Amino acid sequence: MSKFMQGNSKRILVPGGAGYIGSHTCVELLNRGYTPVIVDNFVNSSMAAIDRICQITGANDVPVIEADIRDTEAMIGALREHECEAVIHFAGLKAVGESTANPLDYYSNNVQGSLSLLDAMRQTGVGHIVFSSSATVYGTPVSLPYTEDHPLAPTNPYGMTKYAVELMLNDLVASGAGINAGILRYFNPIGAHPTGLIGEDPNGVPNNLMPFVAQVAVGRRPHLNVFGNDYDTPDGTGVRDYIHVVDLAEAHIVALEKLLESPDSFTVNLGSGNGYSVLDVVKAFEQASGREIPLNFAERRAGDLPAYWADPSYAMELLGWKTRLTLEDMCRDQWAWQSGNPEGYPQREVGAA
Ligand code: NAD
Ligand code: UD1
Numbered sequence: 001m002s003k004f005m006q007g008n009s010k011r012i013l014v015p016g017g018a019g020y021i022g023s024h025t026c027v028e029l030l031n032r033g034y035t036p037v038i039v040d041n042f043v044n045s046s047m048a049a050i051d052r053i054c055q056i057t058g059a060n061d062v063p064v065i066e067a068d069i070r071d072t073e074a075m076i077g078a079l080r081e082h083e084c085e086a087v088i089h090f091a092g093l094k095a096v097g098e099s100t101a102n103p104l105d106y107y108s109n110n111v112q113g114s115l116s117l118l119d120a121m122r123q124t125g126v127g128h129i130v131f132s133s134s135a136t137v138y139g140t141p142v143s144l145p146y147t148e149d150h151p152l153a154p155t156n157p158y159g160m161t162k163y164a165v166e167l168m169l170n171d172l173v174a175s176g177a178g179i180n181a182g183i184l185r186y187f188n189p190i191g192a193h194p195t196g197l198i199g200e201d202p203n204g205v206p207n208n209l210m211p212f213v214a215q216v217a218v219g220r221r222p223h224l225n226v227f228g229n230d231y232d233t234p235d236g237t238g239v240r241d242y243i244h245v246v247d248l249a250e251a252h253i254v255a256l257e258k259l260l261e262s263p264d265s266f267t268v269n270l271g272s273g274n275g276y277s278v279l280d281v282v283k284a285f286e287q288a289s290g291r292e293i294p295l296n297f298a299e300r301r302a303g304d305l306p307a308y309w310a311d312p313s314y315a316m317e318l319l320g321w322k323t324r325l326t327l328e329d330m331c332r333d334q335w336a337w338q339s340g341n342p343e344g345y346p347q348r349e350v351g352a353a
Contacts, residue, residue, distance in 0.1 A: 011035045011082045015069050016090030018045035020200040024249035030057040037082045041068045048345040052197040069113040075120035086128035099158035110161035128259040130182045133162045145311040173265045180265045182255040187241035187271030187310050191330035192337035199337030201344035214338035217291040228300035237278035239307035241271040244325035254319045271310025272323040288331035
């Protein structure tokens, strides 16, 4: 018997659990008495995140399996050895520009990887999966806010891989394989744990707005390039629905419990229903950090949409969940993380769990 298998806590396999959203979800799982069993190949994360998860929650240790989800035998072994009851699946690649340059890497990690994981679940009889999808599956808005029945038309290979996995999950559920699935379409997750101990730690130059702004505030980058100020939006800059990563993490627990309680599957937006512009975010971050963010108005970024936000009402109806944290909370916590860890995670502390 493994040292992690004492007690009655339900064990949940968490592929990608060392990453940004996964690490926050592992904290929420531990806080509610679940044991996350992390599977990660650390292609975009650090072992130090595991130490921090333990530090925040007071856990002595968390099981970690260093493996690629495309290794089906390793997934079968992990599910069996730890007697997992469900899977919360974060593992994959997520950079839109990179997906256009290297589409096969994206289909391999995201689609083949998910197929491998589902095959392992089928072979071991594990019957519940929560999947990280994205608002990017909707593509150019036909109507706003996006509701879950908005047509799906992703405009880049990353979005296509999310769409493909959604289709695969729906077909698997319909086949009567004994698996139910919760597909979560995230809007724009930002922020960090309020302790500032875990947060987003992008490799190289950040692609996304909030980590870029935070790196400007801490002096790692000279200024923010604002991609377009001539959109048909109130201040001309792009509008998005930002969601605090802790709200998002909590939604995963609610979704998991819904799948454990009832046989139904579901697809649901996770957003706040509010749209904020790039300049709104910059202003809120300046206030939270007390730092000035120098701006440079630049060309629109290819592939960007002017504005979109969620209709979050189905999440409330289905899961009784809605966001509770504000843009100010997101900026405050992002700053706690960035100012406490200006270069991101340290090397794993020697001798730590
Ligand atoms: P992240 O890169 O921080 O986390 C992903 C984790 O998966 C990393 O720890 C990485 O090392 C691991 N991983 C990648 N490929 C793997 C593989 N083949 N085998 C094992 N581990 C692998 O990203 P995140 O922001 O935490 O996103 C988590 C999930 O949510 C992803 O699937 C992403 O596409 C999706 N998502 C993210 C956002 C966002 O803005 N962050 C928005 C919508 C959807
Ligand atoms: C991006 C992805 C989307 C993914 C989402 C997750 C693209 C085209 N889309 O969305 O598929 O689901 O991340 O969060 O990459 N901005 C700047 N300067 C910057 C960075 C961004 O002005 O340096 C602007 C963008 O033009 C946009 C807004 O900030 O208006 C948000 O951008 P970003 O954080 O990259 O997210 P999305 O583009 O919404």
